[in-house]
Amino acid sequence: SQTIHQWPATLVQPVGSPLSLECTVEGTSNPNLYWYRQAAGRGLQLLFYSVGIGQISSEVPQNLSASRPQDRQFILSSKKLLLSDSGFYLCAWSPDTQYFGPGTRLTVL
Amino acid sequence: QKEVEQNSGPLSVPEGAIASLNCTYSDRVSQSFFWYRQYSGKSPELIMSIYSNGDKEDGRFTAQLNKASQYVSLLIRDSQPSDSATYLCASGNAGNMLTFGGGTRLMVKP
Numbered sequence: 687s688q689t690i691h692q693w694p695a696t697l698v699q700p701v702g703s704p705l706s707l708e709c710t711v712e713g714t715s716n717p718n719l720y721w722y723r724q725a726a727g728r729g730l731q732l733l734f735y736s737v738g739i740g741q742i743s744s745e746v747p748q749n750l751s752a753s754r755p756q757d758r759q760f761i762l763s764s765k766k767l768l769l770s771d772s773g774f775y776l777c778a779w780s781p782d783t784q785y786f787g788p789g790t791r792l793t794v795l
Numbered sequence: 796q797k798e799v800e801q802n803s804g805p806l807s808v809p810e811g812a813i814a815s816l817n818c819t820y821s822d823r824v825s826q827s828f829f830w831y832r833q834y835s836g837k838s839p840e841l842i843m844s845i846y847s848n849g850d851k852e853d854g855r856f857t858a859q860l861n862k863a864s865q866y867v868s869l870l871i872r873d874s875q876p877s878d879s880a881t882y883l884c885a886s887g888n889a890g891n892m893l894t895f896g897g898g899t900r901l902m903v904k905p
Contacts, residue, residue: 718891728897729883729896729898730839732892776838783827784841786831786838787838788838791836
């Protein structure tokens with residue numbers, strides 16, 4: 687069966703610091719992968735999606751970037767965090783629909 | 796712009812009652828529709844998918860789709876306190892891209 691992992695589970699970072707969140711999927715190959723952000727009490731905002739290694743599409747211009755160095759690995763990064771980057775970051779993978787990982791709760795202070 | 800609209804709630808129902816959650820979508824070419832349940836502090840969990848007009852039942856859950864009215868609903872029968880969560884409606888296209896609504900918070904009171 688397929689499993690999706692995210693780490694870290696929680697993160698507290700100062701404004702201006704870098705960020706790296708990792709997502710990996712097990713039990714499948716060449717999945718579509720997605721990064722979402724959910725601000726407190728809000729809906730899901732699609733940030734990036736990828737249909738293959740090195741193929742990244744950005745949905746929202748911002749100070750975040752994504753990379754897919756391996757088939758089942760998706761990384762979300764930032765060089766300098768802003769207060770507005772706080773939120774719940776969710777990675778999802780897709781065969782026919784999207785299944786979410788456990789998420790990373792990021793607090794920027 | 797593609798939109799999925801949901802009443803944010805909270806929708807409060809007594810234990811054992813039927814909870815009715817509703818959703819409308821703007822993109823007429825949407826082909827698939829999904830309901831996710833999200834407990835506080837947790838990630839969304841897929842509970843129902845529906846692709847054609849009519850009803851689809853799975854245990855206590857029934858999803859209803861009316862493409863002519865661009866309307867999707869989720870009925871939860873015999874609601875339990877453990878059903879208390881936020882329910883997210885999503886529409887999908889051929890490329891597996893989903894558009895999510897803001898969610899409806901459901902509270903089931905014992």
